[in-house]
Amino acid sequence: MSIDTNKYRLTERNKYGRIDLIAALIGIVICIVGYMSNSEQFNFAYLIAFTFWVSLALGALFFTMLQHLTTATWSITVRRISESITVTLPWLFILFIPVFLGLDDLYLWTHADAASDPLLLPKLGFLNVTFFTIRTTIYFTIWSALAIMLRRTSLAQDRGDSEKYAAKMRTISAGGMVIYALTVSAAGFDWLMSLDPHWYSTIFGVYYFAGGFVGSLAMITGIALLLRYKGILKNEITPEHYHDLGKLMFGFIIFWAYIAFSQYLLQWYGNIPEETIWYLHRWDGVDGTTEWKSVSLILLFGHFFLPFVILIFRNVKRNFVMMSIMSIWILVIHWIDIYWLVAPTIYHHAPHISWIDIGPTLAIGGIFGWIFWRNLTAEPIVPIGDSRLENSIKFVNR
C-alpha cells in the first residue's frame, strides 16, 4: 500500500458534531415546549421525524450490505460514510421511547374500543402494545447487530488480513440482507401502515424501504460533497464515484415511483372502499374538501418527474453543484413523503406544518449527526486496510 495511513484521519475532530449537538439541544427544547402545548400534534411530528431518520440509517445499512454482497470496488472509498450512518441505529432505538410513550395518541388499535370494531378485532392479536414493542425491539436488535458487526469487521480490516475480513463481511451481509428485507418491511407495517389499521397494502414495507434508500444515497452523496468542499477526500471520491452514486439515485428514484404506482394501481383498479379510503384521504378527501391532493402532486413531480429528467443526464451526475442540489432536494422530498404517509391520519383536511414539526426533526437529526460525525472522525475515513482501496480510488466508468 502506497497510501499514507495517517492521511485519512481528520484533524479537526468534531466540528460538525458540535454543531449537530447544538441543533439537537435546540430541537429538544422545541420538543418539550411542543409536547406541553399540544401533545397529540407533537407525537405525530415525532413519529414523522423518527421514521424519517430511521429510514435513512436503514438505507445506509442496505447500501453497505449491497456493496459487500456484490464485492463492488468503486464504493470502497465511500464505505466508511455509510458505515458511520448505520451505527446510529442502536441510538435510534433509544429515541423510539417517545414513540412508545405516544402510542395512545398515534395508533387507533391501542384504544379500548378497538375490540368492538369487527374489522379491527381479528387484527388485535398482532396489533397490540406488547407485541408491537417486542417486534420493534427485535428489529432494532437485528439492525444494530448487523451495523455494529459490519463496522467492527471493517475496522479490524484496517489492521490487515484484507481478504479474510472481506469474506466475513460478505457472509454477514448475505444472511443480513434476507433478515433486513423481512424486518424493514415489517417495521413499515408496524410504524406507518398501522396508523390507519383498517387499511392494508402488502407492498407498503417496500415503499418505506425505497424512499429510505433514495434518501440515504442522497445523504451519502451530500456528506461526501461536504467533505469535498472542506478539501477532504478530493482525490479519493472523484466524479467517477459521484457518477455511480448518481446512477443508483436515478435507478432508485424510478424504483420508488414503480413501487408507489404498483401500490396505487391495484387499489385503484380493485376499487374496494377499505383500500381506496387511504388514497381518498390523500386526494379529494372523504367530503371532497381536502388540500392533500397538492401534496400528492408535489410528490409525483418532486419525487419522480423532476429528479428523473435531471438525473438522467450524465453531466449532472458528474457535476458537484448539481449533485449537491439533488442530494438536498431528495432529502427534503423524502421528508415530505414520510409526512404524506403519517400526517393525513391526524389532519384530514389540509397539511399542517408548524413549529412543532421542526423540533423532533431537529432533535433526532442533531443526535443522528452527532453520532455520525463522532464515528466518522474516530477512525480513518476510508477503509485503509482494504486491499482494493487503490483500485477503488482509480476507478473509472466505462
Add this chain to the structure above:
Amino acid sequence: MDKNPKVVGMLARYESAGALLKAAEKLRDSKYSKFDCHSPFPIHGMDDAMGLKRSPVGYFAGLGGTIGLSVGLGLQWWTSTVGYPLVISGKPLNSYQAFIPVAFGLTILFAALGAFAAMLIFNKMPQFWHIVFHSDQFAKFSDDGFFVSVEATDPKFDEATTRVLLESIGGTDLEVLQES
C-alpha cells in the same frame, strides 16, 4: 484483372491486446482519423486510446422512449375515449391510471428499438464493402489476431510513411490492401 490494383488501405498485425492499445494511441497522436482496431474481444480503454467521442446512441434511446410514451398514451386515450368509448367497471373513459403500464412498456420497447437502430446507423451497418474484406489474414481477428487497419482515404495516409509508422510500433505481417 486490373494491371494497377487500387490501394484501399493497410493492415498490420499486433502481438497482444496491450500492443494494439499502444498502437491505437500512437495512431491517434499521429492525427490519423480513419483507422480501426480489430480484436477477438473488447479491450478496456480502447475508446480513449482511439480517441473516439462519446456515443450518441443514448440520445436516440431517449428519443425512442419519448415517442413510445406518447404513442402508448395516445393510442389508449384515442381508443378508449374517441374510437371505442366503452365504460369498463364503472371507471371514467379517460382512466389514465390504467394506461400507464402499457405506456411504460411501449416506452421501454421504443427506447430499445431507438438504441438498436442508432447502434446500426452509427456503426455504419450493414456494410457490404470494407477495406479489410480484401485481406487474406483478416479472418484471424475472430481467433487470435489483433489488427489495425488504416484506410487510404485518411488524409494522413501515405503508403511509405504509414508502413514505417505501423512497423515502428510493433506491427507485423504488414499487408497493403488492394481492390482487385
